[in-house]
Amino acid sequence: xxMIAEKFDAIVIGxxxxxNAAAYTMASHGLKVLQFERGxxxxxxxxxxxxxxxxxLEKIIPDFRxxxxxxxxxxxxxxxxxxxxxxxxxxxxxxxxxxxxxxxxTIIRAQFDKWFSRKVRAAGAxxxxxTTVTELVRDAKDKVVGVRTDRAGGAIFADVVILAEGVSGxxxxxxxxxxxxxxQSVALAVKEMHFLPxxxxxxxxxxxxxxxxxxxxxxxxSRGMAGLGFLYTNKESISLGIGCLVSDFAATxxxxxxxxxxxxxxxxxxxxxxxSEVKEYAAHLIPEGGYKAIPQLxxxxxxxxxxxxxxxxxxxxxxxxxxMTSGRIAAEAIVQVKRRNGPMTKQNLVLYKTMxxxxxxxxxxxxxxxxxxxxxxxxxxxxxxxxxxxxxxxQNFMRVDGTPKIExxxxxxxxxxxxRSRWGLVSDAVRLALAWR
Amino acid sequence: MTVAxxxxxxxxxxxxxxxxxSGRPHxxxxxxERPSANLLGLTRVCPAQCYELNDQGQVEITADxxxxxxxxxxxxxxxxxxxxxxxxxxFGILFKFG
Ligand SMILES: Cc1cc2nc3c(=O)[nH]c(=O)nc-3n(C[C@H](O)[C@H](O)[C@H](O)COP(=O)(O)OP(=O)(O)OC[C@H]3O[C@@H](n4cnc5c(N)ncnc54)[C@H](O)[C@@H]3O)c2cc1C
Ligand code: SF4
Numbered sequence: 001x002x003m004i005a006e007k008f009d010a011i012v013i014g015x016x017x018x019x020n021a022a023a024y025t026m027a028s029h030g031l032k033v034l035q036f037e038r039g040x041x042x043x044x045x046x047x048x049x050x051x052x053x054x055x056x057l058e059k060i061i062p063d064f065r066x067x068x069x070x071x072x073x074x075x076x077x078x079x080x081x082x083x084x085x086x087x088x089x090x091x092x093x094x095x096x097x098x099x100x101x102x103x104x105x106t107i108i109r110a111q112f113d114k115w116f117s118r119k120v121r122a123a124g125a126x127x128x129x130x131t132t133v134t135e136l137v138r139d140a141k142d143k144v145v146g147v148r149t150d151r152a153g154g155a156i157f158a159d160v161v162i163l164a165e166g167v168s169g170x171x172x173x174x175x176x177x178x179x180x181x182x183x184q185s186v187a188l189a190v191k192e193m194h195f196l197p198x199x200x201x202x203x204x205x206x207x208x209x210x211x212x213x214x215x216x217x218x219x220x221x222s223r224g225m226a227g228l229g230f231l232y233t234n235k236e237s238i239s240l241g242i243g244c245l246v247s248d249f250a251a252t253x254x255x256x257x258x259x260x261x262x263x264x265x266x267x268x269x270x271x272x273x274x275x276s277e278v279k280e281y282a283a284h285l286i287p288e289g290g291y292k293a294i295p296q297l298x299x300x301x302x303x304x305x306x307x308x309x310x311x312x313x314x315x316x317x318x319x320x321x322x323x324m325t326s327g328r329i330a331a332e333a334i335v336q337v338k339r340r341n342g343p344m345t346k347q348n349l350v351l352y353k354t355m356x357x358x359x360x361x362x363x364x365x366x367x368x369x370x371x372x373x374x375x376x377x378x379x380x381x382x383x384x385x386x387x388x389x390x391x392x393x394x395q396n397f398m399r400v401d402g403t404p405k406i407e408x409x410x411x412x413x414x415x416x417x418x419x420r421s422r423w424g425l426v427s428d429a430v431r432l433a434l435a436w437r
Numbered sequence: 438m439t440v441a442x443x444x445x446x447x448x449x450x451x452x453x454x455x456x457x458x459s460g461r462p463h464x465x466x467x468x469x470e471r472p473s474a475n476l477l478g479l480t481r482v483c484p485a486q487c488y489e490l491n492d493q494g495q496v497e498i499t500a501d502x503x504x505x506x507x508x509x510x511x512x513x514x515x516x517x518x519x520x521x522x523x524x525x526x527x528f529g530i531l532f533k534f535g
Pocket of ligand 1: 013014015016017018019036037038039042043045046047048049050051052053131132133134164165166167170171189190191241243284285286305306307308312317318319320321323523
């Protein structure tokens, strides 16, 4: 292992969205980059819904559409509020999304990450898979100067280490760089891949020529927990899953697979996946703590990016784009420091934070800074009571049974007040509006 | 009911690809008399149902089907009830799709 005796400009830990963005950006700027991935191949440990946002990838690889493994470009999004037998929905579909360079695509992470990693190698970085980084190495002044891995051989040194290790962030938490995620600031999501012929998917969702549709759903499917269900169309498969806060799982002792099976059996979902062949069952955490959970992002000889830094917008279900953007920005900051021959000290690496603060990443998270706490403390109302009331109101409105309309409206209003009280309704609405502001 | 659920999880895990590092489990449960609420909760909350209650009322783990999600770590590492590490490089869950 001669190569390992060399010193690198940068070591990247993890070959997910953020690590690949960082490694690619640094290598394309001529830095000598070594990247570690513990999986057999990049993507083998990673789970996503998955919607990928083109704009943030374009900033890294402008012509990615030429060869990236993309599933479908999205033309329709459905937001559903579900109770046990119904869904009330808001659907948005537009021909405008059939554009030359579509804005959002579904992807399959294992395939996408392999593609991204090929680009990283082509840009000149060295990528070592099947290697778990076990420890950060520090010098006498506590500066991070390298890593140790579970491969034979000693420490490997670099000017700077980029921790792109994902939501669990074992290394950073054990090295005391940040705290372990709290049960109320991470969601556990489970997901299945349902395979169906391409034309069946297109018929069921009214799609043609690579168009895609996604459904996101809240309601009694999460059994009172703060959670979200999703169904995304791929070329020849449907990704179906549900995630809820870990603290809620622990408090209610619900089983995630039971929730998933109930979702599959829901009368609104069942016909969409009928006859499919399930080929994988996956589970993964999602950061949900938002702005207030962002840890220290840089120090002497290190920066942290992506899910490891809790950079995830739970309200809009965005994560991979924040991961790619934080990886790219950290890399650009490192390239700038390097160009002026600056040491990779805390003082110099603050540049990453400064640049990140100006980007949509931190601005969006700041906008929703009060949302996690609101949904966490009020989950029963938002995820069970209101969905049930919405369903009742809709049914009351639509069913024609000879009851005068005025009485129907009174019954709907009375049901709302009975379930949540006038004051409860007003205060929930105000708190929601404030958190959304 | 428990039996039905167990069967269903095993059926699900059966679809997955793993490279098990035999004899080197990456998660261990500390010996205990009675499990805490969180540790007991894992018998239901772990998405791979790796945690089970034995006849003596203690929680045991068989980590072969583990998907390395980290949920048990978030709930039980701080209290010292479990010891959690990544499997050696290349071992463990290998998602085909993710
Ligand atoms: C069910 C689900 C649905 C989602 N849906 C969406 C969506 O639709 N759109 C969206 O934008 N985001 C979504 N997200 C979020 C998105 O997946 C994440 O934000 C994104 O993957 C974060 O990228 P990352 O690079 O920070 O971390 P990851 O992609 O998790 O990558 C971390 C990498 O580091 C490696 N690693 C960790 N520790 C070590 C170590 N010690 N040594 C070597 N390698 C190591 C891991 O193996 C992994 O490859 C979803 C997440 C989940 C779980
Ligand atoms: S990491 Fe996840 S799948 Fe593995 S044992 Fe813990 S809870 Fe279960």
